[in-house]
Amino acid sequence: MEKDHSFVPSAGHQDWGIIDLHLHSSCSDGTEAPGAVVESVAAAGVKTFALSDHDTTEGWAEAAEAAVATGMNFIPAMELSTSLEWSSIHLLAYLFDPDDSQLLHTTNKIRSARADRIMKMTELISADYPITVEEVMDAAGPDGSVGRPHIADALIRAGVVRDRNEAFETILHPRGGYYLKLYAPTPLEGVQQIVAAGGVAILAHPAARAVSLPEKEIRQLVAAGLSGFELDHRENEKEKLHVFQNLAKEFDLIVTGSSDYHGAGKPNRIAENQTSPHMLERILKQASGSAPVLN
Ligand code: AMP
Ligand code: ZN
Ligand code: FE
Numbered sequence: 001m002e003k004d005h006s007f008v009p010s011a012g013h014q015d016w017g018i019i020d021l022h023l024h025s026s027c028s029d030g031t032e033a034p035g036a037v038v039e040s041v042a043a044a045g046v047k048t049f050a051l052s053d054h055d056t057t058e059g060w061a062e063a064a065e066a067a068v069a070t071g072m073n074f075i076p077a078m079e080l081s082t083s084l085e086w087s088s089i090h091l092l093a094y095l096f097d098p099d100d101s102q103l104l105h106t107t108n109k110i111r112s113a114r115a116d117r118i119m120k121m122t123e124l125i126s127a128d129y130p131i132t133v134e135e136v137m138d139a140a141g142p143d144g145s146v147g148r149p150h151i152a153d154a155l156i157r158a159g160v161v162r163d164r165n166e167a168f169e170t171i172l173h174p175r176g177g178y179y180l181k182l183y184a185p186t187p188l189e190g191v192q193q194i195v196a197a198g199g200v201a202i203l204a205h206p207a208a209r210a211v212s213l214p215e216k217e218i219r220q221l222v223a224a225g226l227s228g229f230e231l232d233h234r235e236n237e238k239e240k241l242h243v244f245q246n247l248a249k250e251f252d253l254i255v256t257g258s259s260d261y262h263g264a265g266k267p268n269r270i271a272e273n274q275t276s277p278h279m280l281e282r283i284l285k286q287a288s289g290s291a292p293v294l295n
């Protein structure tokens with residue numbers, strides 16, 4: 001049963017326009033500040049967007065303000081890092097309480113693990129390539145999330161690689177000789193904590209190459225309150241999608257589509273995949289942790 005909640009305007013009353021629910025700013029590994037992301041979103045003709053930086057809500061206030069100024073609808077979100085053995089699993093969390101103490105404890109722990117890991121990886125890499133720990137660690141701001149993309153940017157500035165993708169295929173690759181694993185909670189802990197914080201949990205790009213989740217685990221996540229899957233995403237591999245499509249049917253889950261925009265950091269273009277108004281309204285109906293900014 002979906003909880004009914006006042007965040008959802010009565011059916012047909014809100015103009016959602018084009019909806020893109022997965023974008024990153026420079027509070028994590030996007031290349032544009034939150035306000036600039038909102039400008040790009042507006043220029044792309046999108047009316048409803050979510051800012052979903054990795055493991056931080058730092059960009060929410062600036063994005064909300066820019067949304068009000070430009071007459072757009074803003075859905076507060078985050079992409080929570082979790083891991084299962086060697087697979088890195090991303091959970092999109094919508095409309096949770098940003099002050100929830102358990103989730104705050106988790107995201108603080110992940111960001112500090114990110115900082116340790118990226119500092120150590122950068123130290124190792126700097127023995128062989130002309131990059132510095134300082135330039136990498138300063139990249140995401142004090143409450144932001146540093147990640148491998150910031151090492152990639154330093155390698156680009158040093159002229160070692162052409163773009164982030166080349167860095168990920170070589171020096172930053174798990175078998176590139178410098179890779180360290182990132183601490184993160186399990187997907188089950190992630191789902192439980194998002195739900196406990198009044199949020200809605202959607203499995204991000206579940207059929208991407210790097211994601212490996214046995215069906216048994218996926219069913220366990222659904223039983224724990226996972227609300228749906230991001231089925232339309234450029235990294236999803238067609239042949240890996242059917243299990244998610246079938247489960248979505250079996251449990252009447254929410255399915256979304258989005259761009260995963262990172263500014264100049266990735267080729268993904270705003271609104272290249274979209275979410276339907278009906279699915280967004282289902283997300284709003286299930287959420288109780290924080291309110292969207294509606295215009
Ligand atoms: P990290 O969380 O530090 O391990 O870095 C993973 C992040 O890097 C993800 O959020 C991706 O968006 C980004 N990323 C992964 N592969 C690539 C790529 N080939 N090009 C650009 N960004 C990437
Ligand atoms: Zn990212
Ligand atoms: Fe992701």
Ligand code: FE
Nearest residue numbers: 022024079260
């Ligand atoms: Fe993402």
